[in-house]
Amino acid sequence: MGLSVKLLKKVKGFTLDVEWQIGNEVAVLFGSSGAGKSMTLQLIAGLMEPDAGFIRSNGNIFFDKPSGINISPQQRSLGYVFQDRNLFPHMTVRENIAYGLRGKSKEERYTRVSDMIRLFRLEGLENMPPSEISGGQKQRVALARALIERPKALLLDEPFTALDSSLRFEMRRLLQEVRNEFEIPVILVTHDLEDAYLLGNHIMIYIDGKVEQAGERDDILQKPQSRRVAQILGLRNLFRAKVIRKDEHLHRFILGVNGLPFSVPTGLYQGRMEVGKEVDLFIRPEEVMILREGKTVKDSLAQNIFEGTILDITDKERYHTVYFQTAEGKILFEISIPNYAFRNLNLATGKMASIALREESLWVMT
Amino acid sequence: MGVAYLLAMKTFRGKEVLDILFTLPLVLPPTVTGYYLVILFGRNGLIGGILYEWAGWSIMFTWYAAVLASFIVALPLMMKATRAAIESVDRNLINASYTLGHSEFETAIRVTLPLAKRGIVAGAVLSFARAMGEFGATLMIAGNIPGKTDTMPISIYSHASSGDWSKANLMVIFFSLMSGLFLYIANRFTRRIF
Numbered sequence: 001m002g003l004s005v006k007l008l009k010k011v012k013g014f015t016l017d018v019e020w021q022i023g024n025e026v027a028v029l030f031g032s033s034g035a036g037k038s039m040t041l042q043l044i045a046g047l048m049e050p051d052a053g054f055i056r057s058n059g060n061i062f063f064d065k066p067s068g069i070n071i072s073p074q075q076r077s078l079g080y081v082f083q084d085r086n087l088f089p090h091m092t093v094r095e096n097i098a099y100g101l102r103g104k105s106k107e108e109r110y111t112r113v114s115d116m117i118r119l120f121r122l123e124g125l126e127n128m129p130p131s132e133i134s135g136g137q138k139q140r141v142a143l144a145r146a147l148i149e150r151p152k153a154l155l156l157d158e159p160f161t162a163l164d165s166s167l168r169f170e171m172r173r174l175l176q177e178v179r180n181e182f183e184i185p186v187i188l189v190t191h192d193l194e195d196a197y198l199l200g201n202h203i204m205i206y207i208d209g210k211v212e213q214a215g216e217r218d219d220i221l222q223k224p225q226s227r228r229v230a231q232i233l234g235l236r237n238l239f240r241a242k243v244i245r246k247d248e249h250l251h252r253f254i255l256g257v258n259g260l261p262f263s264v265p266t267g268l269y270q271g272r273m274e275v276g277k278e279v280d281l282f283i284r285p286e287e288v289m290i291l292r293e294g295k296t297v298k299d300s301l302a303q304n305i306f307e308g309t310i311l312d313i314t315d316k317e318r319y320h321t322v323y324f325q326t327a328e329g330k331i332l333f334e335i336s337i338p339n340y341a342f343r344n345l346n347l348a349t350g351k352m353a354s355i356a357l358r359e360e361s362l363w364v365m366t
Numbered sequence: 367m368g369v370a371y372l373l374a375m376k377t378f379r380g381k382e383v384l385d386i387l388f389t390l391p392l393v394l395p396p397t398v399t400g401y402y403l404v405i406l407f408g409r410n411g412l413i414g415g416i417l418y419e420w421a422g423w424s425i426m427f428t429w430y431a432a433v434l435a436s437f438i439v440a441l442p443l444m445m446k447a448t449r450a451a452i453e454s455v456d457r458n459l460i461n462a463s464y465t466l467g468h469s470e471f472e473t474a475i476r477v478t479l480p481l482a483k484r485g486i487v488a489g490a491v492l493s494f495a496r497a498m499g500e501f502g503a504t505l506m507i508a509g510n511i512p513g514k515t516d517t518m519p520i521s522i523y524s525h526a527s528s529g530d531w532s533k534a535n536l537m538v539i540f541f542s543l544m545s546g547l548f549l550y551i552a553n554r555f556t557r558r559i560f
Contacts, residue, residue: 047461073464080465082458090480099476100466150466 003153003185005324006053007043016040016209019053026179026186028200030193031232037189041155044187045080046073052137057152057185079146083158086142087130093117093141094126100145109129116144119181120174136167137201140174147182154186160195172198193234197221205229223363227280230365236334241281243273251301255281255364258329263303264362272366280365285336287361290322290345291354304357306331310349322347324355371474373445373529385449391503392442399439400506407434407507416428431508432515436497443496447489452484488555499541 004021016036029037042048044055046062049070055062057078062071087096098113117123120140125133130141139159146154156175160168172195179186190196196203199215204214212232213225224230230238241255241262255262255271262281266273273279291297297305308326320342322335333355337345347353373385393401407414409424418424455478463473465533479486499518508515508522518537525534 040463045461045465047464073461074467074469076465077467078464078465082462085456085458086462087463088459088477088481099463099468102467145466 003044003055003057003060003187005040005055007040007046007050007055008052009039009043009048009050011039014209016043018204018206018209018211020204020211020214022185022202024183024185025201026188026199027202027204028174028196029187029189029204029206030191030196030200032191036209037191037234038157038208039208040159040308041080041187041189044153045078045155046071046076060152065303077149077151079143079151079154081139081142081146081154081156081159084162084359087138089130089146092127092129093122093133096130096141097145097148100148104163112148116148134167135163136171139163141172143174143178143249147178150182151184153184154182156186156188158191161190161192168195175199181298205232207232222284224282224365226365230280230282235282236285237283239281239331241279243277243279245275253364255279257281258331260306260326260329260331262357262362263359265359269364269366273364282363282365283333283357283361285321285334286319287311287323287358288333288335289356289358290324290335290337290347291356292345297356301356301358303359304362305354306357307352310347310351310353313347313349324353371448371452371478374449375478388445389442391439392446396439396500396502396504397506400435400503402506403431403435403438403503407431426507427509427511427515429508429515432500432504432517435503435507436500436517439500439503440493440497443495444489447492448482448486451485452478453487454485455481484555488552491555492546492550495545495552499545 002021002023002025006019007016009016014034014036018036018040018041029040029341031037039048043050043348044051044062050063050065052065054062054064054066055078060071061067061069062076063069088099091099092283094113094117097116098109101109101112104112117126120143122140122144123138125137125141130138133141142159160171163171170198175186175188176199188195188199200217203217203220205212205220207228213220213296220229221233221235224233224235227238239257241257242255244256244261246253247263247268250263251266253269254268255264289301291305305328306328308324310322311325312323314321316336319336319338322342324333324335326333335355373381393473393485404411404426406412407417407425409418409426414424414426425434459481460473461470463477468476488544498517499519500517501523504515504517505520510516510520512521512524516524518541522534522537522541525531525537
């Protein structure tokens with residue numbers, strides 16, 4: 001099932017060392033440029049040879065160092081779409097797509113190509129050269145060409161980076177369709193958080209040639225393993241903290257951020273935290289609650305209540321973002337509130353307010 | 367072209383040596399190139415000797431020799447231009463062709479060479495012009511036998527040195543015009559590479 005790889009590749013001053021497996025799903029390789037994402041695709045496609053490891057896809061062995069197997073890129077039958085400059089400039093759209101076919105009779109070639117042209121909504125452009133169609137159309141042609149022979153997996157190297165935002169939206173939808181139509185693993189390389197978030201079920205965070213964290217999208221966004229992952233994901237409300245003491249009686253760790261105490265249950269972090277240790281604390285903007293005045297709070301919230309001032313409010317169409325600073329410690333929180341809740345709260349810039357953090361929503365990176 | 371393709375696409379031991387070997391005629395004085403040719407193809411030469419033993423014939427002082435000399439001297443231009451043209455083809459496109467299941471040979475025929483076509487044609491035109499103007503090496507290996515091995519540059523030399531200015535003038539003007547035309551054609555091809 002799917003694709004499983006173990007890759008080691010050393011090139012000048014850089015070492016890629018990764019191991020992962022995915023099913024027939026869209027997996028996103030996310031990270032900043034130079035982290036080894038594109039190299040991973042080239043190794044899988046056979047355009048580069050790993051120094052060690054293996055590449056297996058749905059029961060086929062593409063590469064296996066110990067037994068010396070190294071299938072040529074031609075025999076791997078993978079679809080590969082690059083960021084840009086994909087299409088052969090000396091061929092028309094139809095010729096480009098047909099180039100993805102192997103053998104077959106003239107009639108069959110014609111109908112297969114026509115099917116792809118329909119599926120990717122390229123009618124009317126068949127006889128144009130790539131230089132005369134738009135960026136989005138080019139990437140659709142590239143996808144059609146890569147998929148026409150029904151590849152065993154689809155490799156996409158920043159396929160939407162060269163497109164503007166409205167086209168990206170359209171391409172994302174197209175990719176969803178592709179995933180439904182072709183049941184194959186899709187590996188998408190991107191450094192765009194939105195692409196990663198909207199397209200990937202499974203995300204692998206690449207940092208310096210290693211997979212820093214891999215997992216389901218929501219897991220990673222809620223529980224980043226390290227500060228580096230949190231930063232690369234652009235997560236808000238990330239605080240440096242220090243373990244001040246352990247409350248044996250209440251089974252709590254007390255963490256200090258700028259002198260302000262935060263309380264988290266010990267259960268989750270058993271053995272990983274001791275008094276005096278520097279850690280990172282994270283809470284998602286939508287998990288921060290703003291308390292209504294005079295309202296009593298549940299026990300689970302009572303541990304982490306802070307008073308402060310609202311610095312700013314921005315309207316983000318479906319929700320509001322409130323910037324809140326605690327009176328003590330001057331810690332800045334970014335808070336996302338759905339519009340209906342926002343209206344009930346009666347908030348305004350400069351006003352005093354209180355926030356409450358559920359202990360379970362606080363995530364500590366040790 | 368095969369050599370140029372190898373030099374452009376592959377990395378192998380001795381690649382630079384091969385490149386230097388094929389480029390030498392460009393920088394060597396033509397008489398030196400001609401000297402090498404005489405050594406190689408002369409009646410006692412490495413290749414010429416074998417040929418003479420087998421066929422009892424030598425290339426020396428025939429018009430074949432003039433062609434050979436022109437060819438060798440023009441080769442570096444052709445090869446350099448072809449190598450540069452092939453190297454300028456986007457590696458992504460070649461890789462795309464491989465992942466689409468096309469062999470290296472098929473990719474060369476259907477993608478690499480068509481995209482390098484303009485550069486190759488420009489190189490061919492330039493090297494043809496160079497071959498036409500070949501003088502030194504030709505003189506060394508083919509000599510100057512009127513009506514047989516006297517190429518145009520050689521007969522211009524003969525006419526000028528024997529004081530036959532009108533014939534020399536005519537040939538010089540013709541030659542200049544031809545060369546100008548070739549350069550124009552070569553430029554047109556190199557400029558419109560997309």
